[in-house]
Amino acid sequence: MEGSWNKLKFCFPIISHKLEYNETNREKLDELCKELISLNVLDEITQMLCLEIQNTLLKQIVPEFWKPFFENNLESQSNNKAKQKCEFQIFRNAITQLFRRYQLLNRIMVQVKYLESKTGKKLIYNFDEVFKSSLLSQLPDSFTNIVHAFYYVSFKVFINTKADNDDDEEFMEEREECLGCEMLQLKCQCQELVNAFGEINLCLTKMGLLDRISGYTLTHLIQNEIYNHIQKTCKGNFDTQHLKNLEKWLDTIVLEWLTRIYNNGSSKLDPTNTKIRESINCFQMKLKYFLYEKYANSIIDQFFNIIIEFPESQPAIDDLKLCMEKLDLRAHLVETLKTSLKTRLLHQGVDTCDIITGYVATIKTMRHLEKSGILLQTCTEPVKEYLRKCRQDTVRCVVTSLIEETPSDLAEELARSEAIKAEENERNKDEMNNWQEWSPDPVDAITDSEKHSRNRKSDIISMIVDIYGSKELFVNEYRNLLAERLLINLDFNPEKEIRNLELLKLRFGENLLHSCEVMLRDISDSKRINAHILESETFTSTAEKDEPSVSALIVSSQFWPTFKKETMELPDEMNKIFERYKKSYEEYKGNRTLCWSALNGKVNIEIEINDKKLDLTVTPAQATIIWHFQNQKEWQLDSLSTVINMPPSVLRRRIGFWQLQGLIRETKENLFVLCDEKQQDCEMETQVNVVLDEEETMVSANDQREEELQVFWSYILGMLTNLDSMPLERIHQMLKLFASQGPGFEFSQDELKSFLQRKVREHKLVYALGVYQLPKN
Amino acid sequence: MKIKVKSWTSVAWWKWIANDENCGICRMAFENCCPDCSFAGDDCPLVWGHCSHVFHMHCICKWLNSQLNQQLCPMCRQTWRFNDR
Numbered sequence: 001m002e003g004s005w006n007k008l009k010f011c012f013p014i015i016s017h018k019l020e021y022n023e024t025n026r027e028k029l030d031e032l033c034k035e036l037i038s039l040n041v042l043d044e045i046t047q048m049l050c051l052e053i054q055n056t057l058l059k060q061i062v063p064e065f066w067k068p069f070f071e072n073n074l075e076s077q078s079n080n081k082a083k084q085k086c087e088f089q090i091f092r093n094a095i096t097q098l099f100r101r102y103q104l105l106n107r108i109m110v111q112v113k114y115l116e117s118k119t120g121k122k123l124i125y126n127f128d129e130v131f132k133s134s135l136l137s138q139l140p141d142s143f144t145n146i147v148h149a150f151y152y153v154s155f156k157v158f159i160n161t162k163a164d165n166d167d168d169e170e171f172m173e174e175r176e177e178c179l180g181c182e183m184l185q186l187k188c189q190c191q192e193l194v195n196a197f198g199e200i201n202l203c204l205t206k207m208g209l210l211d212r213i214s215g216y217t218l219t220h221l222i223q224n225e226i227y228n229h230i231q232k233t234c235k236g237n238f239d240t241q242h243l244k245n246l247e248k249w250l251d252t253i254v255l256e257w258l259t260r261i262y263n264n265g266s267s268k269l270d271p272t273n274t275k276i277r278e279s280i281n282c283f284q285m286k287l288k289y290f291l292y293e294k295y296a297n298s299i300i301d302q303f304f305n306i307i308i309e310f311p312e313s314q315p316a317i318d319d320l321k322l323c324m325e326k327l328d329l330r331a332h333l334v335e336t337l338k339t340s341l342k343t344r345l346l347h348q349g350v351d352t353c354d355i356i357t358g359y360v361a362t363i364k365t366m367r368h369l370e371k372s373g374i375l376l377q378t379c380t381e382p383v384k385e386y387l388r389k390c391r392q393d394t395v396r397c398v399v400t401s402l403i404e405e406t407p408s409d410l411a412e413e414l415a416r417s418e419a420i421k422a423e424e425n426e427r428n429k430d431e432m433n434n435w436q437e438w439s440p441d442p443v444d445a446i447t448d449s450e451k452h453s454r455n456r457k458s459d460i461i462s463m464i465v466d467i468y469g470s471k472e473l474f475v476n477e478y479r480n481l482l483a484e485r486l487l488i489n490l491d492f493n494p495e496k497e498i499r500n501l502e503l504l505k506l507r508f509g510e511n512l513l514h515s516c517e518v519m520l521r522d523i524s525d526s527k528r529i530n531a532h533i534l535e536s537e538t539f540t541s542t543a544e545k546d547e548p549s550v551s552a553l554i555v556s557s558q559f560w561p562t563f564k565k566e567t568m569e570l571p572d573e574m575n576k577i578f579e580r581y582k583k584s585y586e587e588y589k590g591n592r593t594l595c596w597s598a599l600n601g602k603v604n605i606e607i608e609i610n611d612k613k614l615d616l617t618v619t620p621a622q623a624t625i626i627w628h629f630q631n632q633k634e635w636q637l638d639s640l641s642t643v644i645n646m647p648p649s650v651l652r653r654r655i656g657f658w659q660l661q662g663l664i665r666e667t668k669e670n671l672f673v674l675c676d677e678k679q680q681d682c683e684m685e686t687q688v689n690v691v692l693d694e695e696e697t698m699v700s701a702n703d704q705r706e707e708e709l710q711v712f713w714s715y716i717l718g719m720l721t722n723l724d725s726m727p728l729e730r731i732h733q734m735l736k737l738f739a740s741q742g743p744g745f746e747f748s749q750d751e752l753k754s755f756l757q758r759k760v761r762e763h764k765l766v767y768a769l770g771v772y773q774l775p776k777n
Numbered sequence: 778m779k780i781k782v783k784s785w786t787s788v789a790w791w792k793w794i795a796n797d798e799n800c801g802i803c804r805m806a807f808e809n810c811c812p813d814c815s816f817a818g819d820d821c822p823l824v825w826g827h828c829s830h831v832f833h834m835h836c837i838c839k840w841l842n843s844q845l846n847q848q849l850c851p852m853c854r855q856t857w858r859f860n861d862r
């Protein structure tokens with residue numbers, strides 16, 4: 001008995017709690033077996049040994065394996081890189097030791113199994129299962145951190161070895177640190193790390209622990225690296241396609257690294273090992289979809305910027321298109337785009353024109369993404385609704401940018417009309433021939449698809465006009481704007497406008513635009529008639545010396561927007577000339593006569609006053625008013641009102657213009673006096689000072705500048721009320737003139753511009769065709 | 778103060794000198810054109826009859842052409858004769 005126990009202890013030191021293994025030959029083991037059988041304890045001893053092994057596992061091996069993982073979690077290392085390196089070593093040591101013990105226990109198990117075989121019974125558990133479950137039952141929370149660190153360090157080293165080949169050599173030499181292991185180049189540990197890495201993975205594979213210990217962390221790590229890689233290489237960079245390179249990066253670098261982990265350190269897969277191949281392929285598929293999703297989402301998240309940069313950002317859209325073939329991202333795209341359009345475009349701080357520009361850019365971008373236009377329709381519905389409900393000046397802005405001198409998206413688009421028309425005809429023909437190829441709309445098409453299907457396919461201008469759903473409204477606004485423009489700028493060259501009109505006709509049809517055609521024809525006819533009349537006998541024979549040169553725009557009243565009913569009496573001198581003009585016209589055209597619209601037109605006058613010469617272009621009303629002060633320096637409002645045939649309230653408003661010029665002031669109520677002596681300028685000055693003093697007590701230093709300009713706001717209002725519309729330069733010029741008589745602040749045209757633009761944003765001014773106007777109520 | 782008008786551009790609309798405003802045939806204003814025309818004025822002139830009625834030339838000609846026997850003014854039913862004013 002004693003001898004048998006000693007033999008047992010010799011063969012199995014583990015029975016006396018020693019984690020050792022004695023290489024015992026078969027005879028010794030057989031001998032022990034016989035003795036144990038004779039004692040009738042072989043079953044018990046076999047089971048005891050198993051229990052002892054299990055105990056050793058649970059009480060010694062497993063706690064000792066996990067111990068450094070706990071400890072490491074307690075100490076906090078400030079240096080992250082060092083920490084990662086340290087964690088790499090911890091993991092490496094722990095796994096190495098674990099593997100050694102695993103092998104040792106395995107050898108003991110072989111002997112125990114031999115004993116078991118002698119009992120003829122099934123007494124022993126599956127060692128590998130017990131080994132795994134014991135290990136994982138004591139899993140500390142922090143273990144993934146260390147596993148992560150281990151693979152992260154290795155991944156960086158691997159990436160670096162791959163990158164070495166591509167990088168510029170000179171660039172590499174300049175670096176003191178190795179990018180892989182972050183050690184000095186001379187002490188580079190990369191190779192060592194790679195070796196250790198391969199060795200540890202092999203250990204894990206042999207223990208059957210690779211998936212259990214590393215799988216989850218590995219997936220996360222790679223996903224994280226994919227995300228970082230996308231952010232690093234693609235963010236904000238829309239002018240090249242990235243998808244191919246990303247896929248290549250995944251298929252080569254990431255996959256090779258993964259293969260090495262699962263394939264015992266080799267990147268070459270054994271073609272017969274289908275199990276590894278399948279699991280790697282599966283991993284690859286999952287990662288690829290992850291890549292598509294993350295990349296597509298990163299594009300979608302930056303979609304507004306992509307819209308702004310379109311068409312330069314076209315490659316990003318092409319990539320998104322590819323991703324959308326693989327994943328359903330439509331709902332996400334619609335939601336994201338709707339939200340960003342709302343936050344970036346649809347609020348008070350954005351000019352209507354800028355909203356339209358954004359809308360046009362969205363149309364262009366989305367059209368590139370999706371031909372059918374269904375997503376576009378869904379995404380831009382809120383924009384259209386906002387423009388319809390909150391921005392009355394939409395049509396005006398659209399028309400303005402269509403006919404503006406400076407190139408705009410819309411003008412460009414209009415210029416493409418002819419090409420589009422031809423394209424459309426071609427397509428219609430195709431559609432008739434290829435009706436078999438018709439495919440139904442995707443399910444997220446908005447319900448009223450019938451109504452929209454036509455304009456989905458049509459162009460930007462039609463989509464813009466569609467905001468209001470009516471061509472007529474758009475064309476009407478165009479007509480009004482054209483009329484205004486022609487009346488403001490009388491020596492207008494209609495050539496460009498005729499070209500625009502031709503293009504617009506292609507879109508909206510001849511009928512709706514016919515009156516515009518007549519208007520433009522009136523312009524060129526007037527020039528001809530003018531030339532004829534000014535040379536006619538009737539007109540020239542009675543002309544006086546130094547007579548002002550006159551001209552007229554003769555309009556076909558039925559085709560123009562209605563003129564103001566308001567009228568006035570021209571100065572006699574002018575009246576005589578225009579009467580002669582009319583006579584000549586009647587002679588020239590037989591049975592036709594002219595009705596003057598005295599308030600329309602423009603006058604260039606030179607005023608000589610106080611040794612100054614002012615050269616001004618003013619309205620006929622303003623010219624008439626100042627004309628009457630030439631021979632009579634003081635006027636009662638009422639009497640001037642009678643002479644000019646203008647209601648006193650309107651007259652007072654118009655006199656305001658000359659008060660601003662400092663030429664007229666109201667000395668008593670309703671008494672207006674010409675300021676043609678110098679000392680009277682002082683009066684103006686004190687007036688302005690009073691206003692300023694009040695302002696200054698109220699404003700902080702920061703607001704001073706704005707407030708100084710604010711002083712002029714009422715004057716700007718006055719000017720625009722009288723002049724209807726003025727370009728920036730004119731407003732600046734006039735305010736300078738005024739300021740020179742006031743306290744004399746200096747402000748640049750740019751300062752004035754930003755001030756006026758702010759007023760435009762506040763909807764207190766309208767900016768169109770290069771001139772500022774008061775909004776029409 | 779001395780004012781010198783360098784140039785004065787005015788706006789006027791042209792009007793037929795006629796004792797009516799609309800063409801009795803097409804009901805359009807004289808300053809508009811007849812339904813067959815695009816432009817008024819020179820392109821779609823007026824004509825006067827001895828009865829003092831006025832029409833778009835195109836309108837009265839069309840009317841007269843449609844009358845089989847008699848050439849009557851559609852307004853006063855008198856025989857239509859052009860008045861060359």
Ligand SMILES: [Zn+2]
Binds near residue numbers: 800801804805811832
């Ligand atoms: Zn007629």
Ligand SMILES: [Zn+2]
Binds near residue numbers: 810820821833835836
């Ligand atoms: Zn006609």
Ligand SMILES: [Zn+2]
Binds near residue numbers: 826829830
């Ligand atoms: Zn008649």
